[in-house]
Amino acid sequence: MSITTVQKNSKRSADAKSEGDCREARPAPRDRIVSTACDLFRQHGIRGIGVDAIAEAAETNKMTLYRHFGSKDDLVCETLKFTSQKAAAFWDALETAHPGDAMAQLHGWVKARAQCLTDEPYGCDLANAAVELKEQGHPAHAVIENFKTAQHQRLVLLCGQAGVPQSELLADTLSMLLEGARVSRLAIGTDGPSAHFVRACEATIASFGGAR
Amino acid sequence: MSITTVQKNSKRSADAKSEGDCREARPAPRDRIVSTACDLFRQHGIRGIGVDAIAEAAETNKMTLYRHFGSKDDLVCETLKFTSQKAAAFWDALETAHPGDAMAQLHGWVKARAQCLTDEPYGCDLANAAVELKEQGHPAHAVIENFKTAQHQRLVLLCGQAGVPQSELLADTLSMLLEGARVSRLAIGTDGPSAHFVRACEATIASFGGAR
DNA sequence: CGCAATAGTTACCGACCGGTCACACCTATG
DNA sequence: CATAGGTGTGACCGGTCGGTAACTATTGCG
Numbered sequence: 430m431s432i433t434t435v436q437k438n439s440k441r442s443a444d445a446k447s448e449g450d451c452r453e454a455r456p457a458p459r460d461r462i463v464s465t466a467c468d469l470f471r472q473h474g475i476r477g478i479g480v481d482a483i484a485e486a487a488e489t490n491k492m493t494l495y496r497h498f499g500s501k502d503d504l505v506c507e508t509l510k511f512t513s514q515k516a517a518a519f520w521d522a523l524e525t526a527h528p529g530d531a532m533a534q535l536h537g538w539v540k541a542r543a544q545c546l547t548d549e550p551y552g553c554d555l556a557n558a559a560v561e562l563k564e565q566g567h568p569a570h571a572v573i574e575n576f577k578t579a580q581h582q583r584l585v586l587l588c589g590q591a592g593v594p595q596s597e598l599l600a601d602t603l604s605m606l607l608e609g610a611r612v613s614r615l616a617i618g619t620d621g622p623s624a625h626f627v628r629a630c631e632a633t634i635a636s637f638g639g640a641r
Numbered sequence: 642m643s644i645t646t647v648q649k650n651s652k653r654s655a656d657a658k659s660e661g662d663c664r665e666a667r668p669a670p671r672d673r674i675v676s677t678a679c680d681l682f683r684q685h686g687i688r689g690i691g692v693d694a695i696a697e698a699a700e701t702n703k704m705t706l707y708r709h710f711g712s713k714d715d716l717v718c719e720t721l722k723f724t725s726q727k728a729a730a731f732w733d734a735l736e737t738a739h740p741g742d743a744m745a746q747l748h749g750w751v752k753a754r755a756q757c758l759t760d761e762p763y764g765c766d767l768a769n770a771a772v773e774l775k776e777q778g779h780p781a782h783a784v785i786e787n788f789k790t791a792q793h794q795r796l797v798l799l800c801g802q803a804g805v806p807q808s809e810l811l812a813d814t815l816s817m818l819l820e821g822a823r824v825s826r827l828a829i830g831t832d833g834p835s836a837h838f839v840r841a842c843e844a845t846i847a848s849f850g851g852a853r
Numbered sequence: 854c855g856c857a858a859t860a861g862t863t864a865c866c867g868a869c870c871g872g873t874c875a876c877a878c879c880t881a882t883g
Numbered sequence: 884c885a886t887a888g889g890t891g892t893g894a895c896c897g898g899t900c901g902g903t904a905a906c907t908a909t910t911g912c913g
Contacts, residue, residue, distance in 0.1 A: 472775060473775055473776075474688070474772075474773060474774075474775045476686070476688040476689065476773075477688065477775060477776075552772065555828065556772075556824050556827075556828050557772050559824070559827050559828040560686075560764070560769050560772045560773065560824070560827065561686060561688075561772065561773055562686075563684060563685055563686045563689060564689075573828055574828065574829055574830070577825070577828045577829045577833070578829055578833070581829070581833065581834060597837075598837055598840055598841065598844065600834075601834035601836075601837045601841055602818070602834075602837075602841040602844070602845070604821065604825065604833075604834040605817070605818045605821030605822050605825060605834050605835070605838070605841060606814070606817045606818060606821060607821065608820070608821035608822075608824045608825050608834075609816065609817030609818055609819065609820035609821030609822070609824070610817050610820075610821070611824075612768050612771070612772070612820045612821070612824055613789070613816065613817060613820050615768075615771050615772065616767065616768050616771040616785055616786065616789045617786055617789045617790055617793070618786070621789065621790070621793065621816075622793060622812075622813035622814075622816040622817050622820075623817070624813075625809075625810055625813045625814075626817065628810055628813075629810065629813055629814040629817060632810065632814070632848070633814070633845065633848070636844070636845070636848030
């Protein structure tokens with residue numbers, strides 16, 4: 430029970446004097462909260478973790494949390510935006526890895542997404558939030574829709590640049606394959622359909638004339 | 642507030658005398674609870690609705706609910722089994738619609754699933770439960786895994802009967818397409834990739850040599 | 854009829870939830 | 884040194900949650 434309370438207060442004053450320069454100066458409370466909330470929402474679900482537990486895990490307290498975020502829903506939105514921003518870097522890395530070669534980028538997309546499937550078996554935070562937050566008009570829905578639409582548009586663009594005929598249908602297919610692989614991975618595990626995500630994607634791309 | 646409390650108690654005694662035979666004798670409490678819980682879990686999420694609200698919506702009370710189900714988790718499992726059983730009837734209907742013609746059944750599967758996408762925009766109850774219930778060892782996970790595995794095996798069998806080469810990969814692909822279409826439909830709406838679910842499936846089947 | 858099983862009612866419990874308050878604390882800057 | 888702003892602390896609030904107890908009402912069946 431009390432194991433979770435490891436090291437909390439008077440950390441700055443004590444450590445700053447005893448350990449001297451223990452740099453890597455830990456992030457500001459707000460950043461710690463967002464990052465920690467991200468993890469805990471993933472582990473327990475948005476409804477499955479309380480703001481008090483989040484604050485404690487972030488080595489701060491509920492009052493500070495509410496000074497930075499107006500409500501739990503607000504915090505949820507910020508964590509989803511946080512995840513979205515990290516996803517944006519993925520596309521940049523893809524382009525620098527295969528500059529100018531859209532088809533190679535497409536195959537790289539498949540490979541990278543397959544890696545995500547094994548590295549992050551919890552699925553997509555945004556999609557999971559969409560499943561969990563049924564309340565109509567919840568502010569998170571806008572964040573989710575923007576993110577998912579943007580991700581899909583990037584894929585549509587990539588398929589178009591690769592010169593594939595019916596590029597939009599290919600992008601739709603690949604989007605559904607990824608989304609389905611993630612939820613299948615979560616529901617049945619590694620031995621389900623998601624095991625053949627790469628083969629399915631490659632076969633699909635080839636059937637669209639992407640072999641050349 | 643009190644609008645929800647429409648007609649509750651002394652229904653049997655009063656109505657039986659006044660209205661005479663108002664048959665269609667409403668289901669037993671247990672069945673009403675399971676059916677109602679199914680709907681409410683869909684609308685608000687499993688964690689988003691309380692047992693008290695479920696009992697009231699089922700025109701009974703919490704005490705009766707707990708006489709039939711050991712806990713809320715138990716009720717959750719029963720509702721998931723209930724949904725699973727209804728899904729089994731789907732496959733029978735598919736076979737009677739196209740007896741002996743596996744390829745026609747496969748195309749019928751696509752069509753029927755597309756219909757589900759528009760009729761039931763909330764996605765798959767079992768998959769949603771898998772997303773929402775993160776607790777390790779939750780009894781629902783076994784129900785979900787059994788159901789998803791069984792559904793996929795039926796599809797594998799169907800693809801095999803249709804004489805498609807690489808039938809298992811085709812089944813995997815179609816499974817992921819369906820699962821992805823449902824979550825995409827839920828996250829982005831009707832204009833997302835799920836809009837082209839049928840075209841994606843048909844193109845996939847054709848590319849596997851299923852056109853003959 | 855009389856009995857047993859099922860169902861309804863009310864109240865209650867402890868735990869936890871999101872959110873707020875008042876107040877003490879620390880640290881950087883002037 | 885003094886001041887101000889961000890931070891930590893603990894108590895508190897009303898509400899809701901899952902689950903239980905005790906008692907009454909109703910029903911079906913021998």
